[in-house]
Amino acid sequence: MAQPTLSQIEGVDFPPVLGARAATLMALQQQFDETQWWPAERLRDAQFTQLRLLLAHARAHNPFLAERLAAAGLAHDAPLDEAAWCKIPVLSRAELRQHGDRLVCTEIPASHGKTSVARSSGSTGIPIRVTKSALAQLIWEASLIREELWHRDDPTGTIARLHPPPSGLPDALKAQVDSPAGAVAPDWGPPCNIIWKTGRIGLMTVKQDIAAQAAFVERIGATYLYTFPSNLQLLKAHYQSTGRHPPRLRSIWTGSEILSPDLRRDCEAFFGCPVVDTYSTAETGYIALQCPESGLFHIQSETVKVEILDPSGTPCLPGQTGRVVVTPLHNFAMPLLRYEIGDEAEVGPPCTCGRGLPTLSRVVGRTTDYLVHPDGRRTRSSQLTGEFTGFPNVVQYQIIQRSLERIEVMIVADPPFTPETRQPLQSTIERAFDHGFTIDVTFHPRIPIEPGGKLRPFKTDLPEGIRA
Numbered sequence: 403m404a405q406p407t408l409s410q411i412e413g414v415d416f417p418p419v420l421g422a423r424a425a426t427l428m429a430l431q432q433q434f435d436e437t438q439w440w441p442a443e444r445l446r447d448a449q450f451t452q453l454r455l456l457l458a459h460a461r462a463h464n465p466f467l468a469e470r471l472a473a474a475g476l477a478h479d480a481p482l483d484e485a486a487w488c489k490i491p492v493l494s495r496a497e498l499r500q501h502g503d504r505l506v507c508t509e510i511p512a513s514h515g516k517t518s519v520a521r522s523s524g525s526t527g528i529p530i531r532v533t534k535s536a537l538a539q540l541i542w543e544a545s546l547i548r549e550e551l552w553h554r555d556d557p558t559g560t561i562a563r564l565h566p567p568p569s570g571l572p573d574a575l576k577a578q579v580d581s582p583a584g585a586v587a588p589d590w591g592p593p594c595n596i597i598w599k600t601g602r603i604g605l606m607t608v609k610q611d612i613a614a615q616a617a618f619v620e621r622i623g624a625t626y627l628y629t630f631p632s633n634l635q636l637l638k639a640h641y642q643s644t645g646r647h648p649p650r651l652r653s654i655w656t657g658s659e660i661l662s663p664d665l666r667r668d669c670e671a672f673f674g675c676p677v678v679d680t681y682s683t684a685e686t687g688y689i690a691l692q693c694p695e696s697g698l699f700h701i702q703s704e705t706v707k708v709e710i711l712d713p714s715g716t717p718c719l720p721g722q723t724g725r726v727v728v729t730p731l732h733n734f735a736m737p738l739l740r741y742e743i744g745d746e747a748e749v750g751p752p753c754t755c756g757r758g759l760p761t762l763s764r765v766v767g768r769t770t771d772y773l774v775h776p777d778g779r780r781t782r783s784s785q786l787t788g789e790f791t792g793f794p795n796v797v798q799y800q801i802i803q804r805s806l807e808r809i810e811v812m813i814v815a816d817p818p819f820t821p822e823t824r825q826p827l828q829s830t831i832e833r834a835f836d837h838g839f840t841i842d843v844t845f846h847p848r849i850p851i852e853p854g855g856k857l858r859p860f861k862t863d864l865p866e867g868i869r870a
């Protein structure tokens with residue numbers, strides 16, 4: 403982004419003099435500009451220096467973590483390396499839910515600021531609460547600004563944000579975001595509006611009818627669109643079926659769900675602009691940002707340690723897929739040490755852009771997105787969907803494992819299937835699931851989304867003991 407920053411001093415335009423928080427955020431960008439080129443070994447060493455400080459704090463101010471570290475043989479502030487680090491047991495989502503407040507430290511350094519509680523709906527819909535410091539929020543904003551600098555070419559553009567209302571919105575404004583009128587704010591809000599003179603942002607919930615969402619995007623003259631991949635797919639189908647011209651966008655930004663390579667390609671071709679995807683969670687902050695030059699995702703090594711582990715706990719090599727384990731480096735309020743967030747991702751090769759930040763090729767799905775066969779075998783559900791999502795009128799789908807013998811495949815189709823065109827779909831699905839399951843294909847005008855606005859491609863009714 404080549405736009406000049408915003409001076410906070412009255413009567414001074416050149417050179418712009420930033421306010422305190424904006425200056426801190428931009429000073430971090432200047433450091434990121436250097437650290438992103440460091441070789442992987444130097445980044446790893448710097449991470450361990452920071453992790454030593456995090457562990458020392460956890461030992462001193464959190465009896466639960468102190469005991470956990472001692473049991474793992476890390477009772478003292480000894481030199482930390484990969485071998486010692488791997489002794490720390492991985493923290494599952496279930497453990498995070500179970501232990502909850504015991505993971506919150508009794509105190510944090512005053513300079514880390516006040517604490518607040520972030521909530522994540524999680525894939526199971528059972529909320530997770532994470533206590534975060536003001537410093538953790540600053541780090542979140544620093545990654546957000548980095549993404550703007552990497553990908554946004556014009557801060558004066560208008561953003562259409564098709565998403566659930568952001569947390570902390572006043573009730574009246576929230577009601578407007580939920581209404582068919584949507585809400586329009588004069589600027590993008592913090593932290594962007596303290597750094598640049600930004601354009602407007604329009605907010606509308608994804609629960610609105612897709613035609614109302616499309617009308618809103620057009621009405622506000624959006625140049626950027628931010629939404630869930632599943633909602634983007636609905637929007638694309640809306641324009642295709644109505645024959646209306648899609649809005650002229652500079653780029654589309656997605657997050658919070660898996661963006662499949664097919665959907666990315668189709669949307670880039672249809673809307674005629676790049677799709678920028680991001681990988682973050684409420685609990686951990688930004689995990690990886692899309693490279694501005696390649697299609698890979700750069701792990702944000704300055705703020706999180708990310709491990710991709712195979713079933714035996716060994717780090718995966720490029721090309722291999724494993725469980726995503728994340729340690730945020732700076733949230734002293736509630737240190738999440740080796741937190742398994744419940745996703746699986748593929749390790750990427752060193753990036754051709756030259757940045758030393760390690761890469762992920764893609765996030766593959768949730769660790770729970772497995773179909774269980776009657777004989778106990780497990781198949782990743784997304785491996786089975788490639789064929790039938792190739793039908794051009796299939797807009798959305800959801801696979802639900804009803805029992806060990808029965809699967810329901812919910813389909814949203816536009817235009818709808820006729821009795822003649824249904825048969826090839828039914829055969830394709832039966833071939834894809836050719837494992838003795840009884841398959842019910844059902845058609846719907848729209849698939850219900852989760853309370854947080856996401857669409858889950860796979861659900862299971864199997865009890866936890868069988869599906870795990």
Ligand SMILES: [Zn+2]
Nearest residue numbers: 693753755757
């Ligand atoms: Zn790169």
